[in-house]
Amino acid sequence: MPDRRAARSSRFRLGRPAANAAVAVALVAAVALVVAAVVRDNDPTPTVTAVDTPLKISVVGDSYSRGLPDTVVWPALAAESTGWSVNNVSIFSAGYVATDGNGSFADQIDAAVADNPDVVFVVGGINDVGKPPELITQRAIDTLGELARRVPRAKLVVMGPIWHEIPVPEAAAVIDDSVRAAAEMLRLPYLSVVGEDWLVPEGMIQEDGIHPTEAGQRVLAQQIVASLEQTGVPFV
Template sequence: MVFLGDSYTVGVGGTGYVARTAAELGWVAYAQGESGTGYRNPSTTPGQTVFGDRIAGVVAADPDVVVVQGSTNDVGERPRLVQAAATDLYAALHTALPAARLVVLGPLSPPDVDAGAVLALRDALAAAASAAGLPYIDPVAGGWLTPPDGLFADGLHPNDAGYAQLSDDLAAALHRLGY
C-alpha cells in the first residue's frame, strides 16, 4: 500500500500514521510524502513536488492500494483548481495502476488553519473523488482530532497521540470500506 500525501504522511510532529495504519490492516506500507505539498502546492522547499508529480514513485512500489491524503497545504488555492488537479491525479493513478484500489483521505482541520477554507477544499476533493468513482474518507465530517487539545505538536501537525488517533480512525474507515 502506498500513502501519497504531505507532512502528515511524512509524520512531522510525531511518529506519523502510515506505519501504524498499515500494521492495523496487516499491510506493508510505503510513504510517498513531502512536507508542505498538496494537489497544487509544491511547497517552498526546493525539490518538493505536487502530488501528481510523484506518480512514478507510487507506481514503482506496485501497490494494491493507494491512499491519497490531504492537503491543507492547498488552502489558499482556488478550490476549483484543486478539484481539477485532483481529478487529473486520480485519472493518472488509475491509468498507471489499473488494478490498484484508490482511496481519497480528505484534509483534517488543524487548529491553526482556517476552518472555512478547509471545508471548501474538502468539498472540492470530495467532488473529484465522487466524479472518479472513488471512496472518499472525510475526517472533518467524522470529527477526527477534535477537540484538538493534546493531539497536536503545534497548530498544524499532530503529535504522537494525534497520529495514533488518526491511524485508528483511518483503519476503521478503511475496514468499513472493505479494506
C-alpha cells in the first residue's frame, strides 16, 4: 500500500517558477488603487486595545483551522485560553486561489465580517500549491483588500501557510513568498511560519500525512496565540 505521506510530500517537490517582468509590472499597476483604498492614513495596522467585553476575532482559513476530521481545533482552543470570542469560518481545501468545490478564502468574507469583528485573522494558503505565484499574490490582494474595506476598523493580520516538514518544500516557500508580497503591498502584518518546527515532532500529524492531530492542534493554538500577541492582539 503506498505511503500517503510520501505521496503528499511529492506535491511539494516543485521548482520555483521564474518571475515574469511584464506580469510583475502589470501586477503593481493593478494593485495601486487597492492599496490606496486599504491603507489607513497614519495607522495601517491599528493596535487593538483590551476591553471589558470579549475581543471578537474572525478566522479565515483552511482545514488546518477547520479540522479534518478533528473535533478539537486551534481556534476553539485559543478562545478557551484567552477569552477571545472566535468566529471560525474556515473552509476545507480553501486557499486564495484553491476552492476544491467548497470555496476560497474570498468566499469566507461575508461570514467573517458578519458580527463586526475587532480582528480578522487570515491563516493558510498551502492548498494553493502549484498555482502561479503572481495569481496567488493577486487573489490575496483582492481578498485582503475586500476584508479591509468591509471592516475598516478591524485589525487585519495575515499568517502564511503552515507545514510540518523541515527543510521547507520549495512549493510551500513559493506560496509563503506570494502571500507575503500581498500583505506587504497592503501594509498588513504578516506572520511567516512555514519554516517553524511546530508540527515536526512525532505525533503532531495524522496518518494521512497532512492534517494535525489533536496534539498538533494544541501546539498550534499555543504558538498562534503567542504570534498574534506579538502583532498587538491582546488577551481579554
